[in-house]
């Protein structure tokens with residue numbers, strides 16, 4: 318709370334100074350970025366190296382086409398922002414429109430943009446005066462605004478549009494990323510999916526309209542995004558460039574995670590409701606093609622790296638079921654002493670699957686299954702230190718969630734809630750190479766907690782590891798070579814599953 322107030326005060330003071338001294342612009346924004354930098358490194362314990370700056374995240378086109386019209390809009394029950402804020406004395410000052418003209422010229426918009434970027438904290442709507450001052454106090458806004466409670470809640474669509482801009486949304490979100498990829502983050506307690514550009518480590522697109530999004534995957538040509546939708550028991554199909562839902566396909570039951578065949582023709586969705594199944598959606602007809610009974614509630618599901626098998630995990634049945642994708646029949650199964658959580662795979666030199674690395678309930682580590690022999694051959698436990706987390710978060714039954722083999726096949730990365738860290742093991746020898754601590758979370762009136770890591774994904778070149786911090790509403794970016802935290806990217810509520818889209 319204290320931090321938030323400080324941040325707001327700072328934006329206000331800088332804004333006030335900047336309005337007197339136009340030359341302070343640059344300084345004001347640089348100041349904000351530094352502050353974000355400092356608080357992030359303070360949160361990341363001993364890993365205080367360079368945190369990438371996010372000062373260049375504001376997109377002018379998004380501002381002109383989506384944010385500015387809100388200031389001119391007659392919103393029911395409210396005077397227009399423009400009515401009061403075209404007064405030259407306002408800190409939040411809007412250019413005067415010429416008589417009879419309904420929108421700002423390019424040059425005026427540029428001036429509005431300059432003024433307004435001083436009233437916002439990059440990536441952080443709730444530390445941004447522009448969003449806090451006109452927001453109702455009950456919804457987290459300031460106590461009093463002479464212009465009234467312009468936004469009743471943080472769910473007001475106009476408020477959300479401005480917040481998206483502050484968090485770095487770009488109009489041309491489909492533009493190429495320098496990294497050749499985007500990281501998709503499903504906010505499991507929200508109704509949004511955030512798209513992070515690894516070249517700026519900021520959110521460049523927000524997909525809306527999916528309450529309780531679970532798993533996310535892509536068509537091989539990257540034109541479509543598939544998201545399992547827990548609240549509507551559907552598979553939602555999204556046009557990637559526009560970020561809009563084009564179809565909701567009803568599933569046979571409540572879905573959890575999903576995967577896609579290498580040829581992109583079938584999306585496989587794990588069905589959690591009993592009797593438990595894998596739903597197969599045909600991507601050309603966009604219809605449910607069949608429901609394969611597994612007789613176990615299915616949580617996470619994967620296609621093996623060689624594309625030949627699907628592996629479906631069950632928490633309740635403590636098992637991993639392997640399906641032959643040619644026959645779409647169950648081939649074999651492994652049983653465990655605890656519920657099966659996320660999984661990852663390494664490969665033999667010929668590309669066939671060598672091991673399944675399986676996270677289990679109540680295990681602060683992972684199990685190793687020999688794929689050819691169909692049996693568990695080892696169990697790896699994390700060291701006791703770092704440790705000490707998980708009690709306040711009530712996560713002892715899921716001590717470790719989130720596991721991934723880097724695309725180059727050289728390392729296995731595994732998250733631990735108990736350690737509030739991610740561990741790196743080299744492959745194929747499974748030697749522990751080290752770890753990276755994750756940020757602490759400071760809930761008001763509570764002892765600090767860990768960030769409860771949930772999922773892991775990578776840039777295609779294996780240089781950056783992304784971890785979703787479900788308790789911190791953020792995603793950590795870690796340099797894979799140095800194992801240092803390089804950025805903490807704010808995202809939506811309880812981010813969990815992530816996936817990397819590789820641009821064609």
Ligand code: HEC
Nearest residue numbers: 396397398401407408409446447450451461462463464467
């Ligand atoms: C009825 C007049 C009025 C309207 C309409 C109005 N405001 Fe304000 N606003 C003010 C005044 C006056 C202040 C000065 C501080 C205060 O008294 O709250 C202010 C302050 C602010 C500030 C703090 C920076 C500053 O200029 O002091 C922000 C940000 C802000 N308003 C945003 C908005 C937004 C966004 C809208 C439209 C959605 C809006 N206001 C609509 C009158 C208005």
